[in-house]
Amino acid sequence: MYTGTNEKLRNIVITNLHWMIEILTKVITVFTPMFEMKKAEDRKQLQKLWGKLSNEGVLEEMLLRYLWRNEDEDLFDVFVELMKVFCLLFEKTKEIKEANRIFLVSCRMKVDKKDILKVTADDTQTVSIYLTPTDFLSDAVYHTLVVAFLELMTEKGSDDSEVFRNRSDFKFSGHTLSLGSVKIYHEKEKPCALKLEISRWNKIDDERSDGKETEVSEPEPSVCMEVLSYLKEQLKTVCNIYEGIGYNLRVLCTACNPDEHHLIDLDECLKNDFVPCGRRIKAMDTARIKHLFSMSKLVWLFFNVVILTSYCSYKALIFTEFDDAYKVTDGIAVIRTVSTTWKEARTESGKYE
Structure with a gap:
């Protein structure tokens, strides 16, 4: 395996893929390692760090170095970079000294059981995109996108994100991006999909004594288009890394009852003023979708x-x-x-x- 586009891996060639998988599975595993430490204090500290990884998906460098202690120490950064390439790892603190490096392992995060995303009609301040698989929806797609959006938030200077194994929220330019898995009930063979919800924050009227939110606005088209463009770019990476994964981007049909979970191709909505529903003698008006996601007006x-x-x-x-x-x-x-x-x-x- 060779990754020529990555500067840190340009001179690295992996010839033994089984060895590489063994290294990765020391982090991504259901088994708790035996901490063979002479000092009880060191053993307790590593156990505590392992609990943090298991419960929150937070991985500290001290634990990571222990898990890879039998490997060549000079290859530590190579292994870290490989996990980043496969979007298995995100480095949370890049500006502090190396001894305190902290990573986020998205596939080991806790599950959010309260705020589960569902297939619902969008309100005024919200627009949603659904990513449906052509074959199957691997968990790796969600984890890859989570890491990618975390990197985008870092570039934008935003560190206010909530990340879970099944749903994540990112604060972005006066909007909240919510990414998570949903179930499409009418799809028997491929019922799982990913939902990306873009919600604009409500504005608070300073003149009101109670400080309540008074103004509800639609998402900004510039934000919607930037998010869609970034999503498409990251999905290209997903398809290149994971063979056999295909996808369609869709929106909820407004001509149908939202409970029917009928989805229509997003590209068709952007090309046409009306898209036939296919289930009824009706057509979906695409004016709002084109307004939010089409570059033509801008x-x-x-x-x-x-x-x-x-x-x-x-x-x-x-x-x-x-x-x-x-x-x-x-x-x-x-x-x-x-x-x-x-x-x-x-x-x-x-x-x-």
Whole structure:
């Protein structure tokens, strides 16, 4: 096995896959190891760390080094990187000294029995995508996506995530991304699916004395498109790593009763204004899905803003803003920055109304 795209593994070739599997299963196992330590204090500490791994999925470096104590110590970082490549491991604390490195093993996390995701109709502030398998849905797909979204949250500077074996919540740009398994009751052969729910936070009216949430808004299209793009990119990785795994991205049919769990292909919704239900002489109106996930409107807005700014005395300010944004973020955020700046310029100059 060779991973040429990973800088740390570029000069590493694994010729004995069984040996590599044995190393990985020392972490991912149902058996409790025998801690052969001379000092009782050290043994109790390792037992405590093992309990933390079993109950919370949190793995500390001290325990990991003990589990791999019979292997070449110089290969420790190689093993860690291999687990990251297969999305079995996520490093939580990268900025502190190596002796205190802490990892999250997603497949060993505890199960959330209270807040289980279900197939339900979306409300105003929520939109959901369902990942259904073409053959079977491996648990590895969920664990891979959890690690991928944790890495995305780290890049965005957000560390407020709740991660469980069956459901995880990530805070992202004023939204909560909820990922978890659901059951599709009408599917007999492939009843399991993954649900990705994007929920926008409610705004609190500062003028109200009780501080209650008063404004309910739809998810921001820029956030929805960024999440969908990232999801698709990560699913390509999943399909490359795990042979035989295929998937479809779908949304709940609004022409049917939500309890029927009828799902319609997402790409079809993005291509057409109406999609035939298939179960009734009805069609699903795709206006909301296209508004939240289609790039066409933002591209149209972008080019219109560029044209308008050519006649605007504030165009130097706007394009300076554009250049700075282009260096630090992606195309979706760039569009948002340009349009926001243009709105500020328009407010100051009424003749461009």
